[in-house]
Amino acid sequence: MKMIRAIVRPEKENDVVLALEAKGFPAMTKTNVFGRGKQKGIKVGPIHYDELPKVMLMIVAKDAEVPVIVEVIRNAAHVGYEGDGKVFVSPVSEAYTIRTGEKTE
Amino acid sequence: MLLEITAIIRRDKVAPTMRALDAIGLGSMTITTVSGRGLQGGNVMTDIDREVPAEYESVSKITRNLTPASFALVHSLTRPVFWIPKRMLQVVIPSAMKDEVVDLIMSVNRTGWMGDGKVFVSPLEESLRIRTGERGLASI
Numbered sequence: 681m682k683m684i685r686a687i688v689r690p691e692k693e694n695d696v697v698l699a700l701e702a703k704g705f706p707a708m709t710k711t712n713v714f715g716r717g718k719q720k721g722i723k724v725g726p727i728h729y730d731e732l733p734k735v736m737l738m739i740v741a742k743d744a745e746v747p748v749i750v751e752v753i754r755n756a757a758h759v760g761y762e763g764d765g766k767v768f769v770s771p772v773s774e775a776y777t778i779r780t781g782e783k784t785e
Numbered sequence: 786m787l788l789e790i791t792a793i794i795r796r797d798k799v800a801p802t803m804r805a806l807d808a809i810g811l812g813s814m815t816i817t818t819v820s821g822r823g824l825q826g827g828n829v830m831t832d833i834d835r836e837v838p839a840e841y842e843s844v845s846k847i848t849r850n851l852t853p854a855s856f857a858l859v860h861s862l863t864r865p866v867f868w869i870p871k872r873m874l875q876v877v878i879p880s881a882m883k884d885e886v887v888d889l890i891m892s893v894n895r896t897g898w899m900g901d902g903k904v905f906v907s908p909l910e911e912s913l914r915i916r917t918g919e920r921g922l923a924s925i
Contacts, residue, residue, distance in 0.1 A: 683791075683905065683907065697822075706822060706823070706824060706825070706826040707821075707822060707823045707824050708821070709793055709819050709820070709821040709871065710820045710821070711817060711818075711819045711873075738819075740903070740905055770907065771907055771908055772905050772906065772907045773788075773906050773907060773908060774887075774905070774906040775903060775904070775906075776891060776903065776904040776905075776906075777903060778792075778890070778891050778895055778901035778902045778903065778904060779895060779896075779897060779898065779899065779900075781891055781895070
């Protein structure tokens with residue numbers, strides 16, 4: 681299994697979630713995070729914004745579903761400007777549902 | 786070998802879980818305030834999270850079967866996707882303790898209702914205690 685962490689624009693959160701839900705991935709976890717990228721934040725006039733608000737969505741999925749999810753996130757979160765965010769994929773060896781104790785590998 | 790356990794649990798189960806982990810010698814963990822939605826798409830049924838006021842209505846139901854009317858309705862809402870408040874616990878453990886820790890977290894958090902949460906086990910490459918520079922098992 682893989683954990684997909686997508687850091688997206690807060691205003692794109694709904695689009696991404698609805699797109700994932702439409703493809704059959706309703707389950708995810710959301711965290712409000714702050715970050716900056718290659719551009720080291722943004723500069724508006726004399727003011728330098730170092731920490732930009734973003735939304736991190738965490739989805740754990742089977743290996744075969746990862747390309748689909750990444751593509752859905754990419755299409756939904758894409759604007760074409762700096763700050764669109766990143767998608768990270770990391771390994772998860774086991775996942776358990778607490779209610780049933782069911783294990784997925 | 787190190788493993789990272791990520792548990793997404795109910796808010797009112799954080800303290801019991803911490804006490805239980807403390808009892809087996811795992812005092813250190815990271816807690817994050819997160820929002821979650823499961824296979825039900827965040828629909829609030831009274832039993833999912835007792836701390837969510839019952840009058841909160843799930844709007845994600847509207848989006849299940851999109852018609853032009855419901856689409857418009859959804860897009861006029863500022864927050865169409867409903868999230869349930871959860872806590873995320875992250876614990877780094879030696880891989881030998883995996884079964885013990887997973888079973889413990891599951892038994893403490895199990896209420897039998899939807900919304901009990903998930904436990905994820907993932908491999909961890911390196912761990913470093915910043916104060917002393919210890920690495921690996923010595924650092925946890």
